[in-house]
Amino acid sequence: xxxxxxxxxxxxxxxxxxxxxxxxxxxxxxxxxxxxxxxxxxxxxxxxxxxxxxxxxxxxxxxxxxxxxxxxxxxxxxxxxxxxxxxxxxxxxxxxxxxxxxxxxxxxxxxxxxxxxxxxxxxxxxxxxxxxxxxxxxxxxxxxxxxxxxxxxxxxxxxxxxxxxxxxxxxxxxxxxxxxxxxxxxxxxxxxxxxxxxxxxxxxxxxxxxxxxxxxxxxxxxxxxxxxxxxxxxxxxxxxxxxxxxxxxxxxxxxxxxxxxxxxxxxxxxxxxxxxxxxxxxxxxxxxxxxxxxxxxxxxxxxxxxxxxxxxxxxxxxxxxxxxxxxxxxxxxxxxxxxxxxxxxxxxxxxxxxxxxxxxxxxxxxxxxx
Numbered sequence: 001x002x003x004x005x006x007x008x009x010x011x012x013x014x015x016x017x018x019x020x021x022x023x024x025x026x027x028x029x030x031x032x033x034x035x036x037x038x039x040x041x042x043x044x045x046x047x048x049x050x051x052x053x054x055x056x057x058x059x060x061x062x063x064x065x066x067x068x069x070x071x072x073x074x075x076x077x078x079x080x081x082x083x084x085x086x087x088x089x090x091x092x093x094x095x096x097x098x099x100x101x102x103x104x105x106x107x108x109x110x111x112x113x114x115x116x117x118x119x120x121x122x123x124x125x126x127x128x129x130x131x132x133x134x135x136x137x138x139x140x141x142x143x144x145x146x147x148x149x150x151x152x153x154x155x156x157x158x159x160x161x162x163x164x165x166x167x168x169x170x171x172x173x174x175x176x177x178x179x180x181x182x183x184x185x186x187x188x189x190x191x192x193x194x195x196x197x198x199x200x201x202x203x204x205x206x207x208x209x210x211x212x213x214x215x216x217x218x219x220x221x222x223x224x225x226x227x228x229x230x231x232x233x234x235x236x237x238x239x240x241x242x243x244x245x246x247x248x249x250x251x252x253x254x255x256x257x258x259x260x261x262x263x264x265x266x267x268x269x270x271x272x273x274x275x276x277x278x279x280x281x282x283x284x285x286x287x288x289x290x291x292x293x294x295x296x297x298x299x300x301x302x303x304x305x306x307x308x309x310x311x312x313x314x315x316x317x318x319x320x321x322x323x324x325x326x327x328x329x330x331x332x333x334x335x336x337x338x339x340x341x342x343x344x345x346x347x348x349x350x351x352x353x354x355x356x357x358x359x360x361x362x363x364x365x366x367x368x369x370x
Contacts (some may be wrong), residue, residue: 008252015133018204018354029097030095030097030134032106032176033095033097033100033104033112033169033176034092034095034100036169036176036177037104037106037167037169038092039187040178041090041106044085044088044327045085045088045089045090046187049106051342054349056339059086061145061146061149061189061192061196062142062145062146062149062191062196066239070152074077077143077146077147079150080147080149080153080282083150083168083250083350084111084153084189085110085155086147087109087110087111087160088108088109088110089108089109089110090106090107090109091106091107092104092105092106092122092131093105093106093107096171098226099171100170100316101168101170101171102169102171102176103166103167103168103169103329104166104169105164105165105166106164106165106166106167107162107163107164108162108163108164108165108187108188109160109161109162109329110161110163111158111159111160111161111190112158112161112190113161113189113195114161114189114195115156115158115159116149116152116153116158116192117192117198117200117201118158118195118196118197118202119152119155119156120149120152120196121196121201121341122146122202122206122210123148123151123152123203124140124145125202125207125210125211125341126210126214127148127337128140128141129210129211129214129215129226130214130222132225132226133218133222133223133225133226134222134225135340142276144330161190163186163187163190163191165187168182168184173267175270180246197339199337199338199339199341199342200342201339201341202341202342203262203264204264204269204270204271204335204344205259205262205271205341207341207342207343207344208259208262208271208273208333208344209259209333210333211253212257212273213342215255215354216256216257218252218254219252220245220248220249220252220345221245221248223248223251223252224244224245224247227248227251227351227354227355229247229248229358230244232244232247232358239303239313241314243317243320244318245332246317246320246321247278247355247358249321250278250320250323250354250356251278251354251356253278254276254277254278254326254356255275255276255277255354256275256276257273257274257275258273258274258275259271259272259278260272260273260274260330267336267337267338268334268336268337269334269335269336269337269342270332270333270334270335271332271333271335272330272331272333273330273333274328274329274330274331275328275330275350275353276326276327276328277326277327277353277354277355278323278325278326278327278355278356278358279323279325279326279327279356279357280282280355280356280357280358281327281356281357282323282325282327283320283323283325284319286319286322286323287315287316287319290315290318290319291312294311294315295308319344326356327356327357329352329353331349331350331353332349333345333350336349346358
């Protein structure tokens with residue numbers, strides 16, 4: 001009986017030793033896996049701006065941006081990564097592995113990149129619209145994208161959000177390595193890339209609002225270039241410039257809008273907007289009244305054809321400058337989603353509403369003054 005008990009004790013001790021041996025091996029392997037992940041993610045917990053470019057690709061957040069020459073990249077871009085990850089933290093939870101591969105569930109805390117992506121998209125669209133009013137406009141470069149992101153980060157406060165990611169590892173030469181790919185980079189960025197590639201990140205209604213809010217902030221010269229007002233008159237440069245500037249000033253003072261409704265069906269959308277602008281029909285009526293009265297005078301007869309032509313220009317310019325009347329028109333704006341974002345179509349009806357009928361007005365005036 002005693003001998004049997006001794007055998008049982010021996011067997012139990014053997015099992016306990018073997019279990020401890022296995023647990024010890026497992027703990028050592030798991031520790032190596034955790035250490036590999038920590039070594040990688042600790043770069044983001046407290047990134048060194050002078051070294052981060054050796055760890056993170058400059059195209060991490062904007063893989064589709066136009067590539068700059070490396071010598072032209074703004075040095076402050078490295079500081080933007082620091083700002084992006086300044087509150088980054090992580091916790092490794094479950095780890096599983098076999099002889100050659102492993103995976104770990106990691107809980108990540110970082111800024112709300114969905115809100116950041118939306119704010120950035122708004123800022124980028126504004127910048128592109130402003131670029132249409134800038135004769136030196138060029139496509140966004142990688143540096144431009146990051147500098148705009150930096151400005152967006154500094155102009156907003158973002159809450160912290162939690163996300164779960166799964167880190168994949170493989171063993172090479174008896175050393176664990178993280179399997180890095182675009183999905184891993186995206187997860188480390190808080191899915192910023194996913195949000196930025198969402199063609200519905202900004203709704204059609206928001207796209208229209210951004211366009212019109214940006215136009216409202218244009219000065220006269222920006223409006224002149226954006227609306228191509230110089231092309232409305234086929235006359236000498238001095239006269240064209242004066243008229244275009246006066247038209248732009250009128251639109252600058254009176255332009256406003258109100259979104260009435262919106263609808264979306266698949267990749268097409270309609271946004272109904274009430275647009276207020278300068279009433280160029282009223283300008284034309286004022287001009288025609290003044291020119292008709294003057295033509296009946298003896299001064300008009302003495303001025304000759306050239307003099308009457310010049311006087312007509314003066315009357316038109318003054319009628320534009322002195323105008324206070326406005327007009328409103330409700331238009332339906334069409335938008336299409338090209339898989340990247342919603343694009344607003346500037347058709348003739350929309351252009352006429354913004355211009356207040358100016359193109360047809362000037363066509364009539366041309367016959368009078370020439």
